[in-house]
Amino acid sequence: MYSARTLIETKMKQISGLLLASVLIISSSSIFAGQHNKTTGSARSGATIYHDYCSVCHGDKGDGQSRARNSFLVPPRNYTTPEAALELTRERMIHSVTNGRPGTAMISWKTALSAKEIEAVVEYVRSTFMKLGSNTTNRTRPTAKLLSSRGGVLYMDACVMCHGETGARQITGRMQPPPRDFTSPAVIAELTRNRMISSVTNGRPGTAMRPYGDMYSKSDIEAIVDFIREAFMNKK
DSSP states (O other): OOOHHHHHHHHHHHHHHHHHHHHHHHHHHOOOOOOSOOGOOOOOOHHHHHIIIIIHHTTTTTOOOOOOOGGOOSSSOTTHHHHHHHHHHHHHHHHHHOOOTTTTSSSOOOOOOOOHHHHHHHHHHHHTTOOHHHHHTTTTOOOHHHTTTHHHHHHHHTHHHHHHHOOOOOOOOSSOOOOOOOTTTHEEEEEEOHHHHHHHHHHHHHOOOOOOOTOHHHHHHHHHHHHHHHHHOOOO
């Protein structure tokens, strides 16, 4: 059982991280407000957009080492890692910048940036920070599999930031305990379908696992759980 104090502290960490992110983002956006209008057709460069909007969280070098990094329960993505190069397709990054990432401080930028500008900043991140060598670009990415089912698409929206596209990511730092490794034999033996549905619906007290029952329908949550079990746990 988790004490009320533990639950309150966990919730306060989540709220404080999101509030600080919002303040930083709003501040950076306000500085450059009025310099650009989406309807004018004057698109800024990817480098300018990254500096103006993204570096406050992801850092000047794209490594997530910003001043705000310790305030996030889910840390900003480090684009310089081999994992990022393998996981992040151009399409996925455009989707994330456009629509945001649920459960994280990553907000939607579609009202501040044009589609052309979103593509420009994604191309800048990929060409400047990501190690897109042949050893990663020629490997089979799990994204195609993720997008081939409804549960996979929902997993991509709600879960992939913490659990990764292989279901095995173990984020360290402020996220304690770390996300579940769905490929672990111990976890596979422990997690029943009903327990997983309950966890996704209601969250897990004392962890960073928030409830998604207010965001997704019962059938959507079942689809997410069934995808995880089949794709990562080899269970149907």
